[in-house]
Amino acid sequence: MSNSKPMQVPMEARHRYTQENGEAWLKRLEPELAKLPKLTVVVINCRTGEYVTGATLREAAEKFESRFATDFGFAHQVGGGFFAGGGLG
Amino acid sequence: MQGEALADLIGHVDARDRPLLLLSLPGQDDDLLVTVDTGFNGQILVHDVPALRLSYESTGVDVWVEFADGARRTVQLASSSIIWFGRQRTVDLWIARATSPRHPIPDEPLGIIGTGLVSPHRLTIDFMTRRVVLSENED
Numbered sequence: 001m002s003n004s005k006p007m008q009v010p011m012e013a014r015h016r017y018t019q020e021n022g023e024a025w026l027k028r029l030e031p032e033l034a035k036l037p038k039l040t041v042v043v044i045n046c047r048t049g050e051y052v053t054g055a056t057l058r059e060a061a062e063k064f065e066s067r068f069a070t071d072f073g074f075a076h077q078v079g080g081g082f083f084a085g086g087g088l089g
Numbered sequence: 090m091q092g093e094a095l096a097d098l099i100g101h102v103d104a105r106d107r108p109l110l111l112l113s114l115p116g117q118d119d120d121l122l123v124t125v126d127t128g129f130n131g132q133i134l135v136h137d138v139p140a141l142r143l144s145y146e147s148t149g150v151d152v153w154v155e156f157a158d159g160a161r162r163t164v165q166l167a168s169s170s171i172i173w174f175g176r177q178r179t180v181d182l183w184i185a186r187a188t189s190p191r192h193p194i195p196d197e198p199l200g201i202i203g204t205g206l207v208s209p210h211r212l213t214i215d216f217m218t219r220r221v222v223l224s225e226n227e228d
Contacts, residue, residue, distance in 0.1 A: 011137060011165065011186045018151040019163045026153075043150055057131075057181055061150045061166055073150040075166065082154045084164075084183075085128025085201065 014072065021046035022074025038079035046072045057082075095175040100125070100221035108214045108221045109198055113172035114143065121171075122198045125212065125221065128157065129203030133171070134164065134183040139199035145169035145182050152183060173206075174225045180206060 009017075025044045026033070029051065033042055036053060041060040044051040045068050052067060054060030057075060064073040075082075100110035111120040112133075121142065123133070131152070135143070151163035162185075169182040211224040 011184075014165070015151060015163045015186060019153070019161075022151070022153060022163065057152065057166070058168075061148050064150055065148055068149070071149060073148075074163065075150050075152040082152050083128060083130050084134060084154045084156050084185075085126040085203065 018046050018072050018074050021072075022076070025049045025051075025074065026076055033076075033078055036078045040078045041075060042078060043073040043075045046074050096225055098174065098223040100223070102214065102216055102219040102221060103196075106216065107198065110202065110221060110223065112202070115170050115172060115177050116144070117142075121200065122196070124198045124201045125207065125214070125223075126201040126203055127207070127212075129201050130205055131183050131203045132181045132206040133169070133200055133202050134185060135200035136185055136187040138187060140167075140182070140184045142199070143169050143182065145184075154183070 022044055025046065029044065029049065033051075036042070041054045041057050042051050043054075043060045043064040045064075048071070050068075052060055052063040054063055060075065061073070098110055100108060102108050108125040109122055110125055111122055113120050119142075131154075145167040146169070148166045148168065150166040152166050153161060154164050155161050164186075165184040167182040167184055168179060170177055170179055172178070173180075207223065213220075213222045213224070215221075
């Protein structure tokens with residue numbers, strides 16, 4: 001999957017891949033990421049574990065897209081997180 | 090409406106006590122009905138089927154999101170545009186895969202907007218008058 005263009009992968013498979021690999025990398029990188037300023041957005045390359053950071057989700061996502069054009073990223077916010085409430089389960 | 094600045098966006102509280110707003114979409118006649126969800130800290134979240142109504146640019150980034158029941162799963166990050174207070178604005182669109190088949194129901198919201206879009210404006214939800222007002226300016 002790592003060499004596939006993101007838009008050509010079925011959504012379910014893509015989410016399974018990013019969730020499994022993203023969470024695994026996050027666990028491994030956690031001591032390192034904990035040193036970053038709180039609320040920094042991190043996008044981790046699900047294939048290699050490399051990551052980019054940004055003050056906002058968009059900034060981090062744009063950095064990721066320009067550096068890793070063919071890989072999937074996993075976005076996480078240090079010391080915070082993204083919440084979806086209850087309106088859309 | 091595009092190009093004409095609006096001071097307020099007016100919505101309503103529906104019969105199920107949900108605060109709703111209509112979002113205008115560039116180049117489309119139909120508006121998008123959304124719920125204002127202050128427990129959501131992104132900008133716009135829709136399921137994959139309603140997302141087809143929107144014009145958006147996909148990214149290879151998925152966002153790790155915690156839902157109300159504590160479960161975490163990834164949703165796809167995309168970039169889209171809406172008309173916001175009369176002006177076109179680029180927004181982060183989060184696209185979630187529907188876990189069960191969903192058919193559009195008339196007058197049902199197709200997505201949620203969160204504090205990532207509502208901030209820094211003033212949101213008033215008046216459950217007495219059933220009126221929702223999002224004011225662009227503090228004054």
